[in-house]
Amino acid sequence: MSVAVRKIIIVGASLGGASAALALREQGYDGELLVIGTEAHLPYERPPLSKAVMLGERDEPDWVAERKTYSDQDIAVMPGTTVTRIRPGDRMVEAAGVDHPYDALLLATGASPRRLAVPGADLPGVFTLRTLDDALAIRSRFTDGARVVIVGAGWIGCEVAAAARRHNASVTMIDPAAQPLVRVVGVEVGGAFAGLHRDHGVDLRLGVGVLGFDGDNRVTAVAVAGADPVPADTVVVGVGVQTNIGLAVEAGLETADGGVAVDATLRTSDRRIYAVGDIAAHDHPAYPHRVRVEHWANAKDQGRHVAQNLLGAAVPFTARPFFFSDQYDLGCEYRGLADPERDDLVVRGDLNSREFTAFWLRNSTVAAAMNVNQWDDGDALQRLVDDAAAVSADDLRAGRF
Ligand SMILES: Cc1cc2nc3c(=O)[nH]c(=O)nc-3n(C[C@H](O)[C@H](O)[C@H](O)COP(=O)(O)OP(=O)(O)OC[C@H]3O[C@@H](n4cnc5c(N)ncnc54)[C@H](O)[C@@H]3O)c2cc1C
Structure with missing residues (x-):
């Protein structure tokens, strides 16, 4: 962005939005910073909601940051407030009957259950x-x-x-x-x-x-x-989510894949507006199509990444999708993006023992890998997926990777 950015507004006070706000301050941005969110709480991470909180092990999720951190860093968080309209032509956001002007705007409005x-x-x-x-x-x-x-x-x-x-x-x-x-x-x-x-x-x-x-x-x-x-x-x-893209649609922003269309730098069709997290359908250098990911790491990483671009850089977001799940005594991590109907499944270990790694192979490269109750290979699996180098099913089964 060629003009000086002195006021940034973030719509959506959750993982994507709050991560961006904190990263903006880390990167030295000292202009106005306002985070507006519908929920009454400070920004928090949702994974514990279906795990530790649901299990009764605790009553609170992971907060993205303490209340004091926001005030220390002069980040104005406005919980319990819904943005009702964006007027890109005026560079204005409307919330609770008040107009808030911006130089740059980040949409991190996430998704709602279907x-x-x-x-x-x-x-x-x-x-x-x-x-x-x-x-x-x-x-x-x-x-x-x-x-x-x-x-x-x-x-x-x-x-x-x-x-x-x-x-x-x-x-x-x-x-x-x-x-x-x-x-x-x-x-x-x-x-x-x-x-x-x-x-x-x-x-x-x-x-x-x-x-x-x-x-x-x-x-x-x-x-x-x-x-x-x-x-x-x-x-x-629990039948999936629908993205909260009403504001973006009404503002005339381009949409794709059920989300807000952004380029690899996470910029929307309006050059002053960016989008991250569950709503961002982004170009990705590793894939021939837009990617939209509804997972924790994506919201966190994109939030942190977009800060530099809000301030004028144009750095593409290149991380591959990642997620994790915990059920009973089973934990798993999934890296990459596979189509199980089209890609070839290779399993190292025994599916029934629930200690295995599943690989999905496409054109002899690993499109995705999922380790289940096995925790030693995370970095190696990440490299396999990131490098997309040719690999044989036998080597994967034998753990030669
Ligand atoms: C119960 C649960 C468990 C999960 N577990 C995992 C897991 O184990 N692993 C994993 O990888 N992912 C998990 N996820 C997914 C992950 O939490 C989401 O991908 C992530 O929260 C997306 O972050 P976000 O910031 O894009 O959006 P959200 O977290 O959806 O936040 C968007 C925020 O914007 C607000 N908002 C929307 N519209 C407006 C508006 N007009 N004005 C103001 N505010 C607005 C919303 O109220 C919301 O607070 C889980 C999700 C849930 C619900």
Whole structure:
């Protein structure tokens, strides 16, 4: 950006937005810095919501920074405030009836849980999980003998099922797909996760569609195709998210892949506006298509990365996708971006033992790797994915990488 930047506004007070604010100060930016966010809390990291918080090990998530850090660094955080409009022509953001001018603007508005368009979806007792308040409300219902139904066997569903079992609730998890997590890890690796949940007492119903939620004043059962309704006191719907891109669309910014289209420097179609985190559909030098990633590391790293570009640099973001999950005594890390329907699966170790590394090979290079309960190879796996060098399936199976 050629003009001096003296006022930066960040919309979305969560991981992406707060990481950018802190990085701006680290990089010496001493102009005005305002972070506006809908949630009442200071910015926090969401992964503990479905893990330590849901398990009852603690009541707070990981805060991105202490309250004092923001005041020490003269970062104005405005929680509990929703930005209602952006006027790029005037370089103005509207929030709570007040106009806030900017020189540069960062959108980090993230995503909201998708709801099922079925009867009873709004009944009391039917929850989605995105915020700390959601997590505490759901957890309070996970009691010994509670009847919990999880709709959707994705990452959130699987982690919440594991937490509910820890509280000794009876858990049914329902998904229309053939295996849990199938879209990301495919049928074979998904089968290992199915075994994990069944071994921990989850009644896993796969290939089953949810027709609606029964009950008068509160949910009492989940209606499913081809079987009796499943009794439920509590339902957690984890069927993916929709990005919060309404502001960007209304402001006329280009969109792509369900998000805000940005170039490799994370800049939108407006040269003063950038986007990071779950909403950013960005060009990536390693992929022939835009990439939009809904994971913790992406929001954190893009937030930190975009700071320099907000201040006038034009450095591309090149990190490959990364995420992690914890369920019961299983922990895993996934690096890269594979298409399990198209890429060849190679497994080092034994899927059933739940100590293995899965590789997805494309044109003899590792498109993605996932280590499960194995923690020694993280750096080597990252190199394999980053370098995209030719490698043989035999070498991967034998651990020669
Ligand atoms: C329960 C849970 C567990 C997760 N676990 C993992 C995990 O184990 N590993 C992993 O890699 N990822 C995990 N994730 C995903 C990860 O948390 C997200 O990718 C990350 O939070 C995205 O950060 P973000 O800053 O882009 O958006 P968000 O975290 O969604 O934050 C966006 C913020 O913007 C606010 N906002 C939206 N619109 C406006 C507006 N108009 N005005 C003001 N504010 C607005 C929202 O209220 C929100 O606070 C998990 C997510 C959840 C919900």
